[in-house]
Every structure is written in C-alpha cells, then in structure tokens.
Amino acid sequence: MTLVATTAARARSLAAIALLEATLPINLALVGAAVLRRGSRPAVPGGERRTVLVSGGKMTKALVLARLFHAAGHRVVLVETARYRLTGHRFSNAVDAFHVVPDLTSPDYADALLRIVKEEGVDVWVPVSSPASSLPEAQAAELLDGHCEVVHLDTDALRRVDDKHAFAEMAAAVGLPVPATHRITDPRQVLDFDFAAHPGPWVLKSIPYDPVRRLDLTPLPRPTPAETAAFVRDLPISPEQPWILQELLAGTEWCTHGTARDGRLLVWACCRSSAWQLTYEQVEHPVIRDWVERFVAAYGLTGQVSFDFMEASDGTVRAIECNPRTHSAITLLAGRPEVAAAYLDDDADPVEPPLGGRPTYWLHHELWQALRHPSTAPGRLRTIARGTEAVLDGHDPLPFLALHHLHLPSLLLANLRAGRPWLKVDVNIGKLVEPAGD
Numbered sequence: 001m002t003l004v005a006t007t008a009a010r011a012r013s014l015a016a017i018a019l020l021e022a023t024l025p026i027n028l029a030l031v032g033a034a035v036l037r038r039g040s041r042p043a044v045p046g047g048e049r050r051t052v053l054v055s056g057g058k059m060t061k062a063l064v065l066a067r068l069f070h071a072a073g074h075r076v077v078l079v080e081t082a083r084y085r086l087t088g089h090r091f092s093n094a095v096d097a098f099h100v101v102p103d104l105t106s107p108d109y110a111d112a113l114l115r116i117v118k119e120e121g122v123d124v125w126v127p128v129s130s131p132a133s134s135l136p137e138a139q140a141a142e143l144l145d146g147h148c149e150v151v152h153l154d155t156d157a158l159r160r161v162d163d164k165h166a167f168a169e170m171a172a173a174v175g176l177p178v179p180a181t182h183r184i185t186d187p188r189q190v191l192d193f194d195f196a197a198h199p200g201p202w203v204l205k206s207i208p209y210d211p212v213r214r215l216d217l218t219p220l221p222r223p224t225p226a227e228t229a230a231f232v233r234d235l236p237i238s239p240e241q242p243w244i245l246q247e248l249l250a251g252t253e254w255c256t257h258g259t260a261r262d263g264r265l266l267v268w269a270c271c272r273s274s275a276w277q278l279t280y281e282q283v284e285h286p287v288i289r290d291w292v293e294r295f296v297a298a299y300g301l302t303g304q305v306s307f308d309f310m311e312a313s314d315g316t317v318r319a320i321e322c323n324p325r326t327h328s329a330i331t332l333l334a335g336r337p338e339v340a341a342a343y344l345d346d347d348a349d350p351v352e353p354p355l356g357g358r359p360t361y362w363l364h365h366e367l368w369q370a371l372r373h374p375s376t377a378p379g380r381l382r383t384i385a386r387g388t389e390a391v392l393d394g395h396d397p398l399p400f401l402a403l404h405h406l407h408l409p410s411l412l413l414a415n416l417r418a419g420r421p422w423l424k425v426d427v428n429i430g431k432l433v434e435p436a437g438d
Contacts, residue, residue: 006419013416016425017409023364027404030363030389031397038394041071050344051075051121053113053148055101055137056128058084058407058430060362060390061326063092063399064334065126065343070094072340077120079113086410087430088402093395104133110140117147124149124344129304129325130429131209134158151259151343153303153324161305161322164207164244174298176291177318179247179310183207185239187232193245195221203248204232205321208241219248249310249318254285256307257327258292259343263300265293266342268352269329273308278366278428279383280329281359282352287317295319328428331360331390359387362427364404390428403427 052069056062057080066076066089077097080087081104090098097120101112116122125148127137138158141150153161160166168181180198184190190204201219213235222228237243252272259267270288271280288309296305306327308320332353333339341348361383370377392400408425411432415422422432 005421009421010416010419013412013422017412017416020364020404020409020412024405027401030392031394031401034392034394035397036394041395047073047341049073049075050123051077052340052344053077053079053117053120053122053125054128055079055113055125056130056133056326057089057098058087059128059130059326059328060428060430061328061330062128063089063094063391064331065128065326065339066092067094067334067393067396068337068339069126069343070096071335071337074340074344077116077122079116083414084407084411084430086402086407088391088399088404088407089430091398091402093398104136109136110143113140114143114147117144122148124151126151126343127304127325131323131325134162134325151261151303153301153305157299157301158303158324161324164205164246164321165242167319167322168244168246170299171295171319174294176295177316179249179318179320181247182245184237184243184245187235187237190220190232190237190245191225191229201248202245204235204237205244205246206235206241207243217248220245246320249312249320251310251312253320254283254288254309254311254317255327255329256288256292256309257329258296258305258307260296260301260303260305261346261348262302263297264346265289265296266348266350267330267333267339268292268350269327269332271329271332278328279359279361279387280332281387282329282332282355282357284355285317287315291317291319328390332357334360334388334390334393359383360390361387362391363389365427403430 052074054062054066054076057078066078069076075096076094078090078095079099079101082100085100099116102108125144129137135158138152138155141152144150160170165181165183168178171178203217203219206213218231220228222231255271255273257269258265268289270283270285272283292307303324304326306323306325309317310320311317333351336351339351342351366380366384370380391403407430415432422434424433426433
C-alpha cells in the first residue's frame, strides 16, 4: 500500500472508533430502559443439565444460542480465537466459561478444543461456524468423537454441500430443482462456453468463500466478447480455487436456517433475503420448507444447514446454494428455550418462529444505513419501532455495550495500528469485512 492509502485507512478506522464511542450515552440510555422494562423469565421445565460448548463466540448467533441453552438450564462454554478475544459475548450472564483457542488454520486448534472438552466436562459441541471455520470444525469433530456429541455435518457431507457445484448435483440427484451449474477451473472454460446456445444470463461465483466478490453478480456474457474476457481474466480462477458458472435467476430471494438431527428438520426459519441483509422476519413458505425437509431426509443430515433460494414470477423455486452453518435468522428464536431441546434431543418437537412475530435487527446498522441512504430512513425506523434489537437484552445487558465500545473498537484499533483497510463493520458477525479476510 502507498503512504496515502495507509493514511486514509488509518483515518477511516479512527473516525469509526470515534463514531462508535460517541454513541455511548445513547447506548447507556437504551440499556437502562431495557433493564427497567424487562419482565420475568418464563419457567423452563426441569431436565438433564448438560454442558454445551459453543464456538464462533464473536457472532450474534452464538450469543443467541448461548442464551437459549442457558435459559433451558444448561451450562454454556464459549470459545473464540485470539483476534476476537474481546468479544462482548464473553461477558454475557449466559456464559459460564470463556476460552481463547488457536486460529482455525493452526494444527493445534482441534487439540485445544479437546482439552476444553475434557476440562469443562462438555457433553455437546454446537459449532457456530464462519465460512472459513466450518470445515476445520468438522475435522476437529473427528478428534472429539467419543468425548462429546457434535451437532455439525461430518467432513464428507460438509465438503459436498459447501461446494456449490457438488451441492447442485446432490439436489438434482434426489429430484430437487436447482439452476444450471457448471464447474470452472480455468478462465478458458468461460470464454469457450456457448453463450449463443445458452444465453442465460449467467453469473460466476467462487466456490471457496470470498467475502468481497461474493456480492458481485455481474451477468455474463458481457456486451462484447472482449468485455467478457476482460472480466473473467481478472478473477482468481484455478484448479485450486474453482468457481461455478451458474444460471443467474431473477425473482424473490429467500434465506433459511435449519437444524437437523438424523435427517429430521427440528429448527426452522425462513425469511426474505437481500445483499448485506441485517433484518429478519419469519414467513411461511411451504414449497421451500418441503424442499429442505426432502434434502435433509435424503442425506440423513445432522447439523446446521442454511439454504438460499430464488423464486421466479411463476412460483418456481430453486435452491442457489447451501451454507452448512448457523444462519443469523436464528435470532428470530431468541427467548424460546425449547430450541435447546431441538438441538440436543432426537425426539424433540420442531421449533420455528411465530408468523407475525417481531423482526430482528441491529440498531446501529439500521441508523447508519438510514443516514447514508435517507430515502430508506422511514422503512428502517418502522423496523426499529416494531422489531427487536438482536443483541440488546434487559436480562443480559453487557454484550450490547461491550460490542459497540470494546469489541468493535478493538478490531478497528488493530487495523488503525497496521494501516490495514476494511470495507464494512459487520455488527452481526462481529468483524471487519476486509479484502482476503476471514
């Protein structure tokens, strides 16, 4: 980076820290109001108390699950890597123990988890995975076999569903509709593709997770062959980093969360979707639910699976991809301790958010977007008025304060010191979205 670029990156980080800290009086007032109006917690039926390990501690969905397990009477152990050791969630009163573990790329990661499982007497591990961690966690689960149960897809199943091309083949094999999808390992395959016979439009997507390019839905072919060639040759396509050329569908996009045990869907959420979405509201969509139930049953899955769908104007629904991890739509189930049983017990009743329930949102994301895009402000304010803040809880106020005044500032401070640029502060995932980031 040039000196100018480094200076600009540092100035941006400093401005973001100042803006976050300037909200402290507002956040203190919000927390105080939430504490004053909190009601009593519903009584939870007694049962076997288990120790549940939750990884991915920086993410809101990990906090929500920790609170749900705690509310159901279980003991919760939260873990996160050193970079995110100041996550505000470690201060939650739902967390009984917090541990820092090596980075997911470290050969010591699985051994560290095993040590924690033994020290804490863990009965069940529920990974709350990032795109980069879902495979290492599946591999670590193999070491933990016999020491605790793991609610996560096994390594083979995870590799297959996380590969966008293999997933499309799996769905088609059991008669479930997906868009036309081709595996691409060389830019020449795109340039040689017969767009005249198959006009599409088409889109290129990286099979390995790319936090920046994942939102690039540039339709192909471009207006001229030269423009198509220029676009494709700028992409890091190789046998080691394969992509897919997929039919670009138009219509309404939907996202889902599912938790399955032995092929039975026990936790379910379905919402409208959009890029950088940070608002979730439950909808009823029987066709999508049937698709997911059939897929989960066909492959006997145990773990957390989140699917993205596109619905055409004629009502045709096709699955775009599967993300084998917890979806942030799980926030819609906050305050429903029966979710714990659906994660832990084979004979539990299925759980889903109520239709017409309050949507979830992240307050400072909504306010910031309203300032950046004033035309969206009325809708965002309506969401705030009728919805529920995903982190703020009058029974558990510290995570909300620590997120905005310790966790996120600590990440920005590290980038400021290094002069490292970032694209977005993600209050939901609890990280900075960066080029080549995690």
